[in-house]
Amino acid sequence: xxxxxxxxxxxxxxxxxxxxxxxxxxxxxxxxxxxxxxxxxxxxxxxxxxxxxxxxxxxxxxxxxxxxxxxxxxxxxxxxxxxxxxxxxxxxxxxxxxxxxxxxxxxxxxxxxxxxxxxxxxxxxxxxxxxxxxxxxxxxxxxxxxxxxxxxxxxxxxxxxxxxxxxxxxxxxxxxxxxxxxxxxxxxxxxxxxxxxxxxxxxxxxxxxxxxxxxxxxxxxxxxxxxxxxxxxxxxxxxxx
Numbered sequence: 001x002x003x004x005x006x007x008x009x010x011x012x013x014x015x016x017x018x019x020x021x022x023x024x025x026x027x028x029x030x031x032x033x034x035x036x037x038x039x040x041x042x043x044x045x046x047x048x049x050x051x052x053x054x055x056x057x058x059x060x061x062x063x064x065x066x067x068x069x070x071x072x073x074x075x076x077x078x079x080x081x082x083x084x085x086x087x088x089x090x091x092x093x094x095x096x097x098x099x100x101x102x103x104x105x106x107x108x109x110x111x112x113x114x115x116x117x118x119x120x121x122x123x124x125x126x127x128x129x130x131x132x133x134x135x136x137x138x139x140x141x142x143x144x145x146x147x148x149x150x151x152x153x154x155x156x157x158x159x160x161x162x163x164x165x166x167x168x169x170x171x172x173x174x175x176x177x178x179x180x181x182x183x184x185x186x187x188x189x190x191x192x193x194x195x196x197x198x199x200x201x202x203x204x205x206x207x208x209x210x211x212x213x214x215x216x217x218x219x220x221x222x223x224x225x226x227x228x229x230x231x232x233x234x235x236x237x238x239x240x241x
Contacts, residue, residue: 010030010031010032010033010066010068011030011031011033011054011066011067011068011159011191011193012029012030012031012064012065012066012067013027013028013029013053013063013064013065014028014063014064014065014066015028015062015063015064016028016053016060016062016063016064016065017060017061017062017063018049018053018058018059018060018061019061020049020058023046023215024215025046025049025050025053025215025216026215026216027046027050027053027063027216027217028063028217029210029217029220030220031191031193031208031210031220032191032208033068033158033191034189034190034191035191035192035206035207035208036181036182036185036192036194036205036206036207036208037191037192037193037194037206037208037209037210038194038195038196038201038202038205038206038208038209038210038223039051039193039194039195039196039210039211039212040195040196040197040199040202040209040210040211040212040238041211041212041213041234041238042213042234042238045212045213045214045215046212046214046215046216047195047212048163048195049215050210050212050217051084051161051163051193051195053065054067054080054082054159054161054193055077055080055082055084055161056072056075056076056077056079056080056082057077059073059074060073067080067081067082067158067159068081068158078107080157080159081157081158081159082157082158082159082160082161083104083151083152083155083157083159083160083161084152084160084161084162084163085145085148085149085152085160085161085162085163085165086148086163086164086165087163087164087165087167087168090148091136091144091147091148092136093135093136093137095135095136096132096133096134096135097123097128097131097132097133097134097135097136097139097147098119098120098123098132098133100136100147100151101119101122101123101147101150101151101154102115102116102119102154103151104150104151104152104153104154104155105118105119105154105155115154118154119132119150119154120132122150122151122153122154123147123150125150125153125184126146126147126149126150126153126180127146127180128143128146128147128150131143131147140173141168141169141173142169142173142176142177145165145166145169145177146177146180148165149177149180149181149184152184153184153188156188157190158190158191159190159191159192159193160184160190160191160192160193161193161194162181162192162193162194162195163195164195164196164197165177165181165194166178166198166201167197167198174198174201178201178204178205181194181205182205194206199238199239199240202223203223203227206223207222207223208220208221208222208223208226209221209222209223209226209227211226211232211234211235211238213234218232218234218235219232219235227239
C-alpha cells in the first residue's frame with residue numbers, strides 16, 4: 001500500500017482519532033514548521049490531549065502523526081524530535097539544576113566534557129549561570145521554569161511542546177519568560193507548539209493559531225487570520241472575554 005508523502009516542513013495529523021473514556025478526539029491538520037503556534041480553546045476541549053499525542057504520551061486509536069516527513073505514530077516519546085515543558089516544569093527535586101539539565105542530553109547522565117560545557121552555556125543563556133548546584137526547591141517558580149527551558153535547549157529537538165508553561169507565574173515573570181522563549185526560537189528556528197489560556201500571550205508570542213473545541217481542531221491559521229475570525233463564538237469569547 002502506497003504511503004502519502006509528507007511535507008518535511010510540516011507537522012501533520014492525518015485523521016487522528018482517540019477515545020479516552022467517554023471523550024472522543026479527532027485531529028486532522030497540517031501545521032507549519034519553524035513557527036510559534038498557540039493552541040487555545042475552552043477548558044476540557046482537548047488541548048493537552050493534542051499535545052500528548054504529539055509528544056507520544058498518548059497513542060491514537062487510528063490515524064497517523066508525521067513530523068518533518070517522518071511517521072512517528074508508533075514512536076516512543078524519547079524517539080520523537082520533541083522536547084516538552086509543562087506548567088510544573090517537571091524538574092527532579094532530588095537533583096541539582098546542573099544534573100536536571102544534563103538529563104536532557106543523556107538520561108543515564110554519562111556526560112562528556114563537551115556535554116558539561118553545553119549545560120553551563122544553556123544555563124547562562126537562561127540567566128542561571130550561578131545556579132548549577134542549587135536544588136529546585138531553593139529556586140523561584142520563574143527560575144525553575146528557566147531551568148526547564150535550559151534542559152529543552154540542550155536537547156536540541158526540532159519541536160518544543162509547551163503546556164501552559166507560564167500559567168503559574170506572576171505577570172512580570174510571564175513577560176520575562178515570553179522574551180526568553182522568543183529568543184530561544186530565534187536562535188534555534190525550532191517549531192514551538194504552546195497551549196495558552198491567555199489571549200494577550202497569544203497575540204504577543206505566536207505567529208500561528210490553533211483553536212480546539214469539543215475534541216477537534218476547528219481553526220488552524222496564521223495569527224492575523226486567526227484573530228480576525230468573527231464567525232466562531234467560542235473563539236471570540238476566548239479573545240475578548
